[in-house]
Amino acid sequence: MSVLLKDIAKATGFSINTVSRAMRSDxxxxEQTTLLIKKAAHEMGYIPNTVAASMRSNxxxxxxxxxxxxxxxxxxxxVRGIEEAATKAEYHILLASTEESVKKEADLIKMFLCRKVDGIISMPVFDNSPSHLELYRKLPVPxxxxxxxxxxxxxxxVLHSDRDGQRKVLEHLISKGHTKILYLAGPKKVSNTIDRLAGVAEAYANNGMEVNPEYILEASGHIEDGYSLTNQALNRGLGFTAVACFNDMLAMGVLKSLGENxxxxxxxxxxxxxxxxxMSQFMQPSLSTVDVPKYRLGxxxxxxxxxxxxxxxxxxATTDFPTRLVYRETTR
Structure with a gap:
């Protein structure tokens, strides 16, 4: 049975009102009374009613x-960065994942609002439909x-210069003489994919070259995609001397495919x-990549x-962190 404030009042000899105020650190x-009451509450296994508390404090x-x-x-x-900042501010987080589903994203927003959260941090699906945008515009919380x-x-x-980061990768490879670069893009329902593809196009344009659509392959962003798409490109006889990937996960699959071939x-x-x-620094060979300040982002x-x-x-106001290229063993 749950321990109630009246049980703590009875055990300590104070009124329910005094117990309630002490538990709120009024x-x-x-200080002596507050410590005594909180000690008794802890020993009795009291669990605060956070819903009621949030209704009182809004x-x-x-x-x-x-x-x-x-x-x-x-x-x-x-999320690790989010959680550490939340802990320092004495906030708790409720965490869920959409798996890139617009419907699940909408359902989670409704669920969080029912839980009376004070705000929402979301990594949204890139869906610019009026209903999706309106879902956020009508949010009663930040x-x-x-x-x-x-x-x-x-x-x-809070962004991390996707277009600029991907442009720098392609320009680096082009500067080393690569003209046939296989690019494994992310899914179209992710804004990072759109921005990084823009960076690819910009790099080619800056070097007086045209993008060959045959060398742009769409992936989900998972390891198995990098593996299977590289195998398919090789089997089709698509000659390429470099592979640039939407993320490190794809690159891991690419390395396995290349090794097996x-x-x-x-x-x-x-x-x-x-x-x-x-994990990218511990791969064999260690992976050259674009550093994104993930913890700081959160x-x-x-x-x-x-x-x-x-x-x-x-x-x-939009925040946009710079990125940097990290050269390891997968590039010369």
Missing amino acids: PKIS SSKMVGIISADSANPFFSEV FVFPGRRLEGLVDHS NLKVPEDIEVFGYDNLY YVAMETLLSHIQDPNLEY
Whole structure:
């Protein structure tokens, strides 16, 4: 049976009102009395009614986190930053993943609102339909997008220079003489895919070259896609001397395929990933990639959200972190 405030009052000899105020650390209750009551509550196994508390204070001290892909460790590193910033602010997070489903994203938003969260951090599917955009525009709580964007709501985003990062990768490979570069793109329902493809096009244009659509392959972003798409390209006789990938997960699959086809990296084919996942430095060979400040992305997103929770009238502004190329053993 649950321990109630009246049970703590009976055990300590104080009134229910005094117990209630002490549990809320009311400064009008002496420190000695507060410590005594909280000690008794802890020993009795008292669990605070957070729903009732949030109704009284109009704040739940909870934030809903909508991640995108539970199979990709990129998002766990972002969430780690979110959680640390939340903990420092004495907030709790509720975490769920859409698996890139628009319907699930909408369902999670409704669920979090029912839980009376104070704000939402979402990694949205790139769906610019009026209904999807309206879902966010009508939110009664502040919201922030770490690492992604939606048209018309970019000021809610904390980004990481996707277009610039991917342009630098392609320009680096082109500068080394590669003219046939296989590019494994991400899914079209992700804003990063759109922006990185723009970076690819920009790199070719800057070098007076045209993009050959035959060398652009769409993937889901998972390891098995990198493996199967590389195998398919090789089987079709698609000659390429370098592979640039939407993320490190795809690059891992690429390396397995190339190895099984007796192609040496980087001697025969150079490979570049994106995201700089923690595991990338330990691969054999270690992966050249684009470093994205994943932890900081989440930390700043949470800090930004807290600022808007504390001041609902605060104007939103886009943050865009720079990226850098990390050269390892998959490139010369």
